[in-house]
Amino acid sequence: MMPKKNKPILLVEDNPDDVELTQLAFRRANIANPMKVARDGAEALDMLLGEDAEKFAVVLLDLKLPKVDGIEVLRRLRGETRTRLTPVVILTSSREERDMIASYELNANSYIQKPVDFEQFVEAARQLGLYWLVLNQVPETEYD
Amino acid sequence: MTKSLPARAPGNGSPPHRFAAGLAVSALLGGLLLAGGALLVPRDPATGALLALEAGAFVLAAAALLALALGRRGGVWAALRWLGGLALIGVGVGRISGWIAQPEFLLIADPGAFPPVIFVTAASLGLAVLLIERPGRYLPPAQGLAALAMTLAFFSFSADWFRLGIVSLPALMSGIFLQMDALVLVASAAVLSLSPSGLRDILAAQTPGGYMVRRLAPLAIGIPLLVGWLRVEGERGGLFSLEVGLALFATIAVILMLVAVLLIAQRLNREHAYRSAAEVKLDRLNRELEDKIARRTARLEATVEELEAFSYSVSHDLRAPLRAIDGFSRILLEEKSDRLDGEGEGHLERIRSASARMARLIDDLLSLSRLSRLTLRxxxxxxxxxxxxxxxxxxxxxxxxxxxxxxxxxxxxxxxxxxxxxxxxxxxxxxxxxxxxxxxxxxxxxxxxxxxxxxxxxxxxxxxxxxxxxxxxxxxxxxxxxxxxxxxxxxxxxxxxxxxxxxxxxxxxxxxxxxxxxxxxxxxxxxxxx
CATH class of the missing domain: 3.30.565.10 (Histidine kinase-like ATPase, C-terminal domain)
Incomplete structure (x- = not known):
């Protein structure tokens, strides 16, 4: 199976270290899809809902973000026809129960706590890529 | 500030019982005295023996009441109660119906004779002793019977009292009537205070009502006796006419009763004022306490909120740098190992294991703080x-x-x-x-x-x-x-x-x-x- 149309991944993350590590982890996990980065919630909303918005295979969304936080980004995405079905994976440091509940209540597709151990992080990235870019099916017509 | 009413605890061995025991002892001594008097100073041997028989019945009943006041109920003591009660009933019924021969019974007009009323009171008192522990729907039967006995005894007692007067007591038989009536009164009071609930509860209540009854009841009994006696003596002595005597009697009785009522009312008022003041104070203290609790709760809530924000921040922000430390050390180890010697690699490994340990510590700390916030199931x-x-x-x-x-x-x-x-x-x-x-x-x-x-x-x-x-x-x-x-x-x-x-x-x-x-x-x- 080939990754669908090589659609890009959107990483919403303000910490440059984490951006670098995530990119490295995805590269190590042999995920070829291009990765675009939004540095805060407002930028993410712009890239997803703005005038020349792209379609992303999956959005990796951190919760603690400058300007507009992750939960608010998710709320807005789910409120728009164009993005209400876009796969959104919460990728965060938080293990707080209330963050998980808030995310799932807003129909996040998955919730993953970023492992501190880099090997585990690479493994998580590999599984994420395999699942969301290869295995997972989305309704192409309505979605596109 | 006034003193509060004397605090007396209700319950076993408490006032009603001690009070009842005192009454029973008085009745017992009175009965013995009567028996002794009847035997030692008889008018004639036959009458003396009969009188001693009656006194014996009183002694038995009084002993039974004393036992009950001391909490002895079962076996021998129940039998004693039956014996005393039946003896009194026997004496009363026997005398009234003439089973027990006694010459004076026919000579009612004789001032020295036993008035029949004494035997009715004896019979009701005996029945009251028998039924003493039986509860009643409105009033325990023993209390009704004791009240009847008391009323009759009081009537007969006051009749003798006014007829003879205190000073003219020496006539032995008359003294005996008074003694017997007094005995019945005392024994009936013991029955009243021993039988469950009813009047006893009103009398023993540690409330303004109970306090009032305990003070007023003796006065209500004593004042008419005293004032009535003064009136009778005064009339007999020719000091004033019947009408003036009646008016004096009414006036003095009314004044004495009113003074007593006013004194008691004053005491209750003081008590009430004291309680009101205490209530106001208590109210204020309560309000202050509530305010204090509200303030502390608010402060505590703020602290808890801060703590939650803190642990949230720890959970989120402390982990990110660790991930960078671990990730970049790892990448260095793997991609630039050609430029590192063994020592350098060792140092990098140490950095990685230290960051792993710190990550575990953060997790443990978070679990610990979660423990305090969790609601227990x-x-x-x-x-x-x-x-x-x-x-x-x-x-x-x-x-x-x-x-x-x-x-x-x-x-x-x-x-x-x-x-x-x-x-x-x-x-x-x-x-x-x-x-x-x-x-x-x-x-x-x-x-x-x-x-x-x-x-x-x-x-x-x-x-x-x-x-x-x-x-x-x-x-x-x-x-x-x-x-x-x-x-x-x-x-x-x-x-x-x-x-x-x-x-x-x-x-x-x-x-x-x-x-x-x-x-x-x-x-x-x-x-x-x-």
Whole structure:
């Protein structure tokens, strides 16, 4: 199976270290899809809902973000026809129960706590890529 | 500030009973006196014997009442009550119907004769003694009968009183009437205060009502007797006419009663004022207390909120740099290893293991702070089964070890099952860890024989120096080196917090090098988590 149309991944993350590590982890996990980065919630909303918005295979969304936080980004995405079905994976440091509940209540597709151990992080990235870019099916017509 | 009403506790051995005992003793002595008088100073032997018989009946009844006042109810004492009651009834009925011959009975007009009313009162008093413990729908029958006896005795007593006057007492038989009437009055009062509920409760009540009755009732009885006697004596002595005597009687009685009522009312008013003032004060104190509690709660809530924000921030922000440290060291190790010598690689490994340790510490700290915020779910918990499961898990983790487990069966407690499991996991896990070097390792879990809420976990491992016992339950405190026994030092702090959340206590005792025992208490019943 080939990754669908090589659609890009959107990483919403303000910490440059984490951006670098995530990119490295995805590269190590042999995920070829291009990765675009939004540095805060407002930028993410712009890239997803703005005038020349792209379609992303999956959005990796951190919760603690400058300007507009992750939960608010998710709320807005789910409120728009164009993005209400876009796969959104919460990728965060938080293990707080209330963050998980808030995310799932807003129909996040998955919730993953970023492992501190880099090997585990690479493994998580590999599984994420395999699942969301290869295995997972989305309704192409309505979605596109 | 006035003194409050004398505080008297109701209940057994309390006022009504002591009071009743006093009355019964008086009746007993009166009866004996009467009997002695009848036997020693007889008008004629036959009458004296009869009188002694009647006095005997009174003595029996009084003794029965005394026994009851002292709390003697069963066996001999019940029989005594029956005997006394029946004797009085016998005397009364016998005399009235003429079964017991007595010459004076026919000579009612004779001022020295027994008036028949005495025997009616004797019979009702006897019946009252028999029925003394029987409850009634409105009024216990004994109280009704005693009231009847008292009324008749009072009537007869006051008739004699006014006819003879105090000064003209010497006539022996008349003295005997008075004595018998007084006896009936005293014995009836004893019956009233001994029979359950009814009038006794009103009389003994520690309320303004009870206080008023206890003060007014003796006056209501005494004043008419005294004033009436003065009136009769005055009229007899020709000091004033019938009409003037009546007017004087009414006036003096009214004044005396009114003065008594006013004095009592004044006392009750003072009492009331005192209580009102106390209530106002109490009210103010309550309000102040509520204010204080509200302020403290607000402060506490603010602190809790801050703590939550803090732990959220710890959870989120402290981890990110660690991930960078670990990730970039790893990448360095893998991609630039050609430029690193063995020492450099070793240093990088140390950086990585340090960041891994810190990540674990953060996780442990967060779990600990979560413990304090969690709402407890109270359920019945089988501690023995839990301990057994944990033991099995520990053995599965290190199958080579041979530990002798002694787990007392069927230890039931109440608490949050998840938290109690975590507490036991820590305690048994510690025991497991610190008996690692022991050849005949033994771990015991049981309940104290003295206190059903007191449990313990005992091992024969390395123990610890009691000198440092105080540091045992603080977070990140370790009494053994990391290299000897691994662990973050958070386990016992977790146990302590869990036990405290269950309103229990946790303490430890040990001998350095010779095992440790951890004790904790848990409630056995459900309680609301405040």
């Amino acid at each position: 109270w359920r019945p918990v089988d501690l023995s089964r839990l301990a057994g499961e944990i033991a099995t898990e520990l053995e599965a983790g290190e199958p080579d070890r041979n530990v002798d487990w002694i787990i007392q069966p069927d230890l039931q407690a109440a608490g949050d099952p998840t938290l109690l499991r975590a507490a036991l996991e820590n305690l048994l896990g510690n025991a497991w860890k610190f008996t690692a070097g022991e050849e005949n390792a033994q771990i015991e879990f049981g309940r104290s024989a003295d206190d059903p809420n007191h449990y313990f976990v005992r091992d024969n491992g390395v123990g610890f120096d009691m000198h440092y016992a105080g540091k045992l339950f603080g977070a990140f405190q370790r009494l053994h080196g990391q290299h000897e026994y691994p662990g973050s030092g958070i386990g016992l702090a977790t146990v302590k917090r869990i036990i405290h959340r269950h309103d229990g206590r946790l303490w430890a005792e040990a001998v350095d090098g010779d095992g440790a025992t951890f004790h904790f208490t848990l409630p056995r019943s459900y309680e609301n988590d405040a």
